[in-house]
Amino acid sequence: MYKDTNCADLDKNRIGESVTVAGWVSRRRDHGNLIFIDLRDRSGLVQIVFNPKTSKSSHILAEKLRNEWVVQIRGDVVRRLEGAENPELKTGEIEINAIDLKILSTAETPPFEIENEINVDDLTRLQYRFIDLRRPKMQKLLKLRHDVTHEIWNYLSKKDFVQVETPILIKSTPEGARDYVVPSRLHPGKFYALPQSPQQLKQILMVSGIEKYFQIAHCFRDEDLRADRQPEHTQLDLEMSFVHQNDVMDLVEDLFSSIVKKVRPEVKVTDPFLRITYEEAIERFGSDKPDTRFGLELKTISNVVSNLGINVFDNTLKNGGIIRSIVLPGCGEYGRSQTDDLIELSKKSGGKGLVFIGLDHEINSLDELKEDQYRSPLKKFLSPNTVKNICDITEANPGDLVLIAADQSKVVSNVLSSIRSYMGKKLNLYKDNEFNFVWVYDFPLFEWDELESRWIPAHHVFSSPKNEHIKYLEKEPGKIKAELYDLVCNGYELGSGSIRIHDRDIQTRVFNIIGYEKKDINERFGHLLRAFDFGAPPHGGMGLGLDRLIMILGGQDNIRDVIAFPKTQTASDPLFDSPSDIEKEQLDELSIFLDNEE
RNA sequence: GGUCCCGUGGUGUAGCGGCCUAACACGCCUCCCUGUCAAGGAGGAGAUCGGCAGUUCGAAUCUGCUCGGGAUCGCCA
The missing domain is CATH 3.30.930.10 (Bira Bifunctional Protein; Domain 2)
Incomplete structure (x- = not known):
């Protein structure tokens, strides 16, 4: 073996040991008479010190080292000088005093840096996948x-x-x-x-x-x-x-x-897993692969908005369609550009449009809803009483935005479920480390x-x-x-x-x-x-x-x-x-x- | 097959008709430096702006086509 220990396996318990490590030069810090190398292998990083007092020949050779060269180093595990510890590093309390350095491979400068967070074009990453995977x-x-x-x-x-x-x-x-x-x-x-x-x-x-x-x-x-x-x-x-x-x-x-x-x-996993029928999934989420980390469930409101003289709705129902809605909490004062975004999203999903009802924040009780406390393009058809009925079914609260889609049920499902996914993310309704x-x-x-x-x-x-x-x-x-x-x-x-x-x-x-x-x-x-x-x-x-x-x-x-x-x-x-x-x-x-x- | 976004030194971006002889950061090279860890200091090299065609006195910048990458609809029993 070219090495008898992994870089990141070293810690203060191994001080005094003589070890041989091998890996890639992750970074070099050349102070002239003192050279530091972060050596990387699969396990992680360890700091190597080249000191002419320890080994003159190794120090001279180490001046040549560049990133991603492959090297083998024999040396002693020592405690770092007081104040020179690096708490960011697993091996930050120790370092290896290099006695022997062998260069196993030189390397070209890599096309991008080997760090966790990189911002590099996917094409370059795939062309140099061997670097990317490092x-x-x-x-x-x-x-x-x-x-x-x-x-x-x-x-x-x-x-x-x-x-x-x-x-x-x-x-x-x-x-x-x-x-x-x-x-x-x-x-x-x-x-x-x-x-x-x-x-x-x-x-x-x-x-x-x-x-x-x-x-x-x-x-x-x-x-x-x-x-x-x-x-x-x-x-x-x-x-x-x-x-x-x-x-x-x-x-x-x-x-x-x-x-x-x-x-x-x-991570906490739901135990037992939720089990719902296909029908229930469509009914509640408009999708057969619902993201159940958050609510925003869909509600059918065909009954309360029919026969109000609203042609879109009446025609939809006449043609065997359905009228459903989703409530976006706290979005009642969305402006034109924000509602336009949602309409565009609905069109991308195959819908023709959306109807909004925006509810003011300062409403004491929906039972005493007044004309000037909600906004909607269909306002002249929607009496306070109708809006209250819609809110009852959809469980909308003051300050919320009610979105209504009318179409064949498959289209309504597509439209509202894509809005649901989009808004679930936008409104931060779930955490990244939740698995539902x-x-x-x-x-x-x-x-x-x-x-x-x-x-x-x-x-x-x-x-x-x-x-x-x-x-x-x-x-x-x-x-x-x-x-x-x-x-x-x-x-x-x-x-x-x-x-x-x-x-x-x-x-x-x-x-x-x-x-x-x-x-x-x-x-x-x-x-x-x-x-x-x-x-x-x-x-x-x-x-x-x-x-x-x-x-x-x-x-x-x-x-x-x-x-x-x-x-x-x-x-x-x-x-x-x-x-x-x-x-x-x-x-x-x-x-x-x-x-x-x- | 459709829609949208992107393409400028090695990497990521800025520049969006003439101030561009293309800017910045990181990286790279040389030199200095004994305690750094995104080391520091001084200096330097490196891009005809994806390609082609057009508009214009003049194009990285505008237009068309094309190539490549990404997102998405169709597609994925």
């Missing part, structure tokens, strides 16, 4: 990631789960996201697809009698990127036989609690696709309808709730799962509703259905986004920061410069002809 913050996030997966392995192993690796080269199915595709050399003109998730493989493993399976699985989706979406991401994938929905939820809940306890012991987990369950099995005029699966085709809803299958598919559940944290969807269909008859009926022909079914799912013919146990499971979980646990707002080598928004890698051209010989082998005209 930053203690990034090291901490990679370690956090390790600790999380370690805990997952530990926990699930203790619970009798077996980790099984599934292939990366599998088969394209036209369902779901766009596939990443790999050409086959041995089968000219044919392609493998990279898995969007090991979904069908793990279900086959259930038929194989594995009973409890998990995998930290890479999943690939060729769709556009976002702050929380990479083309290649990692899932904790798990599946269990002979379980009901609650068994899966209980297990995952306990697992996630123990992960948080392990890696963020100072919530289960959302009882999702509908099907959604109506307006464009194609047909029912499509809300999750995937193997999710089981609730037993008592099987009777609606052919008559009212929209009414069917599924054994489908999502885990949500702080407004992020962390994962979703379901109890799967293991009955051939029900599976066929679901396929029929989606409108699959026999031929399609065989081509796409024949392998799985064939397996089901040989004794399929009842089973269910989940897929959980590991990157997002670590992003939240690490207090980050971008998934790239918890992935060692992520891609840019155009799915390229500035470090490797991928994707890239390949040789003509490679193309020929694959029987691929490029149409370079376009």
